[in-house]
Amino acid sequence: MTKLLLIEANGNAGEDLLRAAAALGVRTLVATHADLYDNYPPSSKDLIAGTVFTDFSDLELARKALVAYGREEGVEGVITGWEFFSGLATQVAADLGLPSHDPELALATRNKRAMAEAFERAGAPAPRTVSAATAEELAELVAAAGIEYPLVVKPAENAGSIGVTVVRSADDLARAVEFAQGWPFEFPHGTPLDNSVLAQEYVGGVEFSVESAVVDGRVRELAITQKFTTADDSRAELGHTVPAELSSDDRATLLAASAAGLAALGFRHGIAHAEIKLVSPGTARIIEIGARPPGDHIMKLVRLATGVSEAAAYIQIALGRTPDLERTEQRAAAIRFLTPPRAGVFRGVRGIPDSEQVVEAEVYAEPGKELGAATDNVARVGYVIVTGGSTTEANELANDVVGAITVEVDPR
């Protein structure tokens, strides 16, 4: 039976990938930490054929260990469900001679500093970016490059909008750099993160993500997702809707930007999650591109809206097979996150409607949890997923549902 190596099944894409592999009749071996594996849900454990406990605190050693393991086991494909390991998955697959992206550019699909450099080299449409390890150096580079305020400061290697701020003036730059450098290690594996900080032109407009499958370097669009974020200086995500409502010109602009970004980053065999802002008609700027499944249950939205399993496509491509990309649905699906109205102690969630269109709802925070204000994606307590016949319908329904729900917090 075909064996697949899944580097970390933690996170919300993990179980989707495990289920898709099982449905394809593939045996999945998972690389993880022993203590994390203990806390995997039983539903995930049931789908795992074997584990390899790997020390991810040194990615070069992890790469060697996983290549040796993959060879011994006769693994035929390598994928990841964990964004921090997307570059590693590319390298391990390439070392094993399996379908992968360009291993020379593996870092650039995860590290935003290397990514910005790759975009610039290739002339892909991305905000002008400078990076440095200290606030002083960054301030000098910002001035020398003529990047104006407001600008965006972010850590090179974090995720989930952690440490990302819109900076309005030079006076606030040092504080934003310090904030961006507040997470030197990835959680929960303890992988050390690049401590450089990026300063980037602020890109206005509306944000989308383009989900694609790449087969032999040929890009196939799966869906365009519209993203909804808070409008203040933090950029917390409120939700996503698939498919985004777009004119054909705007679609073409987004797809062209995505394709240019994928080419710049050496995408060959796999899936891509490209976060792109449409600035004005005909102009788009890439925020980032990952060689990985999208987060936030977007794979579920794609499946509900189009019938295509992105998880299955990812696995099929990783194994060198032809992916099933045929659309069997024409619907819209929306996810909205449940966030507290202010910082405080989480009490509970009231008012989730019991309706057929609410296809999934989950509250994962435990009562008594201390919640921060909704400035990043950490303050979420749960989510709801709804479907509708059209994007407008799904968005309206999602608004109604969120409006009916109360996230209760007590003052600290």
Ligand SMILES: Nc1ncnc2c1ncn2[C@@H]1O[C@H](COP(=O)(O)OP(=O)(O)OP(=O)(O)O)[C@@H](O)[C@H]1O
């Ligand atoms: N240069 C920019 N101009 C305008 N908005 C930006 C810029 N960079 C980031 N943002 C906003 O901040 C969000 C998070 O930034 P980014 O994607 O770089 O960080 P992240 O940690 O990968 O976050 P996430 O996991 O939420 O995507 C973006 O989705 C976008 O809304």
Ligand SMILES: [Mg+2]
């Ligand atoms: Mg991002």
